[in-house]
Amino acid sequence: MHDAVSLEKAGVPTVAVMTSAFEDAAALMARVCGLPGYGFAIVGHPISSAKDEELADKARQALVQAERLLLG
């Protein structure tokens, strides 16, 4: 989340991808970094043991959410 905020500050719209287990930590981190309410993409947890087709599905989920987060 810290990296996403740094990139937003650098002028580039960014989609931070988090797993569902990290949703509230990510929201808190965004707030403490100065961007309360900052939207990010959430995919199912965990990814470390996910099968390839599950990862493909998560990539799709991230893409769909990114559309909403990036467009003005």
Next chain:
Amino acid sequence: MYVLDPTAETNPEPVSRAPRLDSLHHRRIGLLSNGKASVAPLFDHLESLLRQEWKAREVLRVTKGNYSAPAEPDLIRALARCHLIFTGVGD
């Protein structure tokens, strides 16, 4: 009696998001991986989708050196030339 607040009581400097985009197509896109093993295959799928569906002009894949620390300033600078970026994955 009076007691003192033990918390930091500082408010972070407010930050503004970068301006949003009017189009997602034909963009230079950065993918910043935190370096954990499972991010690469997920980002491989994401890259395919970005090229096929968003007609990405370029996809820049970078990985930071330490997933527990912020990305190195050089990486941030390199990514700043992108139109949009994905970072991941917080797990």
Next chain:
Amino acid sequence: MVSSTTLLSTRYEIEDERAAQDFFHEKGWTDGLPVIAPTPERVLSCLDEAGLAPDQVIGIEPVRARPITAEKAAVNAVLAGCQPSHFPVVAAILEAMCRPEFLLHGATASTGGCAVFVVVNGPVRLTLGMEPTFNVLGNSDRASAVIGRAVRLALRNVLDLRPGELDRSALGHPGKFGYCMAEDEEGSDWTPLAQLRGAPAGVSAVTVLAAGSPRQIMNEWTRVPEEILDTFAAEMRANMLHYSIWGGNYAIVVPKQLRDRLQDAGWTKQHVQQFLFERARVKKSDWARVGKRALVTVTNGDEEHAALPSPADLLVIAAGGPAGGFGAIIPPWFGHKSRAVTTGVGVCFAC
């Protein structure tokens, strides 16, 4: 003398110490144990003892650029039960933790659940009545207890590292209540830890390490140093296989019975460091024996990993009760991502 009007923290009016318990618990500002109400007078006494102005910045957590002021450190020290005499040690610990190489945010927010292990050296141990023998890793004395607790309360309150919020520890361990000890310099011929790490002799210092919980070993059936240390090495190898293979700062605590064996044979801390540097190693293929076959490939099985990147990365600590062939291994949070830091109490080594 600093006055009450120079303290900047918000003040809350409460009825008495008893009301303070509920107040701090309801706010989420305590670890569940009773607290000492941080009144302006008590906080000022700590600041006077350490010679610090309230707004002096002890350290800045680098990731969020969050300063820890002397005032906020003192409020949490009082809350934890510290007397003014304990506060300079608390300030030194927090300062050490804010050094970039400690990676404070990463270490304390991680799912890995480490705690901040603290070793105190020098005259301050005696002044504060720190007890480096019986129960040294448990509940040895007041100073160790309240200093260790002050560190955790400061992390919770000043840096928002509350469980389930920024602190994502899956398990954590009891060191998160407090993980502070003194080295038994008087009971050992060995060079004190801080001095081996660069502190001038005879100066009070603290060493901090982002660490897992202690693992206890026992070997009272030999006088041979290599055999004694082989047991320590085995526990380090076990940690590498069962938890994390990455090398970093391990600490070992060597109580008197085993320490006497090593010292009688002329082994210094450096001998111990060299031996464990050489012996505490595993191969990736060893993972297959412990349920981690998925990580072993045809190409990486022969890769050797050392627990210690260099001999000096082992923190050897003389401490513990006099009887029993026991020892302890304290592993790093995660390899060398966070490095141990040593700093002076009330004195700057680098200046």
